Amino acid sequence: MRVVHGWLASALLAALTASSYAADLSQFWPLDAQQRQWNLIARLEKRGPHPSAQMTVENETTGPGQFILWYFNRSDLAPGERDGERFHVCDVAGQKWLFFDGYLRSSPGKALVKHDVVTDRILFTPAGGAPVDLVANGYYAACGGIGQPYLLWSSLPPRYRLQVWGRLTENPRFRWYGDTVVTAPERVVDDCSIPPMQTSAISRQEAAWTTFKDPHGRWGLGSGDTDPQGIPTGLQVAYGRTVWDGGGQIPYLMLKRREAPPGGGWCANRIDSAGGK
Numbered sequence: 001m002r003v004v005h006g007w008l009a010s011a012l013l014a015a016l017t018a019s020s021y022a023a024d025l026s027q028f029w030p031l032d033a034q035q036r037q038w039n040l041i042a043r044l045e046k047r048g049p050h051p052s053a054q055m056t057v058e059n060e061t062t063g064p065g066q067f068i069l070w071y072f073n074r075s076d077l078a079p080g081e082r083d084g085e086r087f088h089v090c091d092v093a094g095q096k097w098l099f100f101d102g103y104l105r106s107s108p109g110k111a112l113v114k115h116d117v118v119t120d121r122i123l124f125t126p127a128g129g130a131p132v133d134l135v136a137n138g139y140y141a142a143c144g145g146i147g148q149p150y151l152l153w154s155s156l157p158p159r160y161r162l163q164v165w166g167r168l169t170e171n172p173r174f175r176w177y178g179d180t181v182v183t184a185p186e187r188v189v190d191d192c193s194i195p196p197m198q199t200s201a202i203s204r205q206e207a208a209w210t211t212f213k214d215p216h217g218r219w220g221l222g223s224g225d226t227d228p229q230g231i232p233t234g235l236q237v238a239y240g241r242t243v244w245d246g247g248g249q250i251p252y253l254m255l256k257r258r259e260a261p262p263g264g265g266w267c268a269n270r271i272d273s274a275g276g277k
Contacts, residue, residue, distance in 0.1 A: 024154045025098060027185075028202055028245040030059035030067055031089060036273050038250060039073070040266040046192045054266050057252050065089045068104065069251065080108040089153055090143040096153035099143060102169075116169040119148040123234065127159040151182060151204075158184040163234050175217070176210040177232035179224070181239065188244055190253055192267035199247040201254070205239040222258065 030036070037058035041051040056073040065088055072082040084104030090097050102116040122134040134140050134149060143149075148166050161181050168174040185200040207222030209232045217230050221240030225233045239258065246253030246268075256265030 024096070024156065025151060025202075025245075026153075026249075027200065027247050028249060029087075029098060029151070029251050030061070030069075030249040031065065032061055033059060033067070033249050034273065035060055036271060038253075038268045038271040040252065040255070041192055041269045043192060043265050043267050044261070044263060046267070046269065051192075051269065055252075059249075062086075070104075070106075078107070082106040087150065088147075092139050092142045095139075095155060097139075097143065097149045098151040098153050099147040100150040101147040116146065117148055117166050118146055118169050119164055119166040121163075121165040122149055123161075123163040124149070124152075125161040125163075126157040129157075148178075151180075156182075156184065156202075165231075173215065174211055175231075176208060176212070177224075177234075179207040179222070179232075179234065179237050179239070181205040185247075188246070188254070190246065190267050192254075192269040193271075194269070199250075199253070201244040201246045204243045204245065206241055206243065207237050207239045 025031075035058065037056055039053040040055045040057070042054055045051040053073045054075075055071055058070040058072075060068045060070060062068055066086070067088075068084045068086050070082045070084045071077075074083075077083065082105070084106065086101040086104065088099050088101060090099050100117065102114060104115075105113040107113075119135070119140060122140060123131045124134055125131045140149070146169070148164050149162065151162070152160065159181065161179070164176075164178045166176055166178070181204070183203045183205075185202050187198060188201045190197040190199065207219070207224060209217055209219045209224070209226075211217045217226075219240070222238050223240070224237040225235040227233050241255055241257040243252060244254040245251040248271075250268065250271065252268075254265060254267040
């Protein structure tokens with residue numbers, strides 16, 4: 001297995017240690033956690049008599065350091081259908097990362113569909129630092145060379161940017177570019193909950209381009225510059241939505257797209273154990 005280049009690893013660790021805060025993602029993401037589900041409703045409908053779920057999220061632990069987030073009750077899914085995302089935590093040279101491993105689709109009466117992912121280029125830029133290429137310095141290979149880094153798990157800087165150029169393992173025609181800016185925890189209020197819930201949350205500003213629905217590629221979240229082949233360069237990126245991952249291990253506690261009206265967006269109005277118990 002390829003090892004991390006020592007001087008690059010040391011430089012990255014030094015940059016992170018100098019500016020990191022005393023927290024990790026275990027407060028916000030459900031690693032080795034009890035199975036639960038939470039409904040997100042439209043904030044503008046929160047005081048209606050029967051606000052409908054825009055999306056339900058459920059976590060499922062699948063092994064030590066491994067879990068799935070399931071998404072259902074969305075308008076783009078048929079009744080009973082669920083989309084899933086597989087995650088695991090990788091520890092490399094003293095730094096832990098949350099890795100995204102692939103997509104799932106569960107449909108009633110059908111076999112589970114799996115789409116694994118692989119990454120071609122990864123740029124990690126901590127606040128005030130220079131970009132670090134996690135492929136060139138061996139971090140990605142040290143984590144198995146599959147999946148993609150999704151979020152830094154430990155020694156979190158107050159702000160960082162993660163840029164990923166990836167593709168489906170089974171078919172390289174299906175490609176994407178993801179660009180995320182993550183900001184240190186802040187106090188937020190989930191006013192869809194009754195009573196309103198105050199908690200700590202990290203925020204993720206996201207932009208995404210894919211060839212999933214257009215062979216030439218298009219931006220599903222935000223926008224940005226592309227090269228002559230139509231591939232995002234990572235320049236002039238405008239972010240399309242913000243997601244807040246809440247304390248108590250509740251990712252997607254709230255989200256808001258750039259085009260949402262004032263006071264809009266989604267937020268969780270109910271958090272239950274799986275099955276509503």
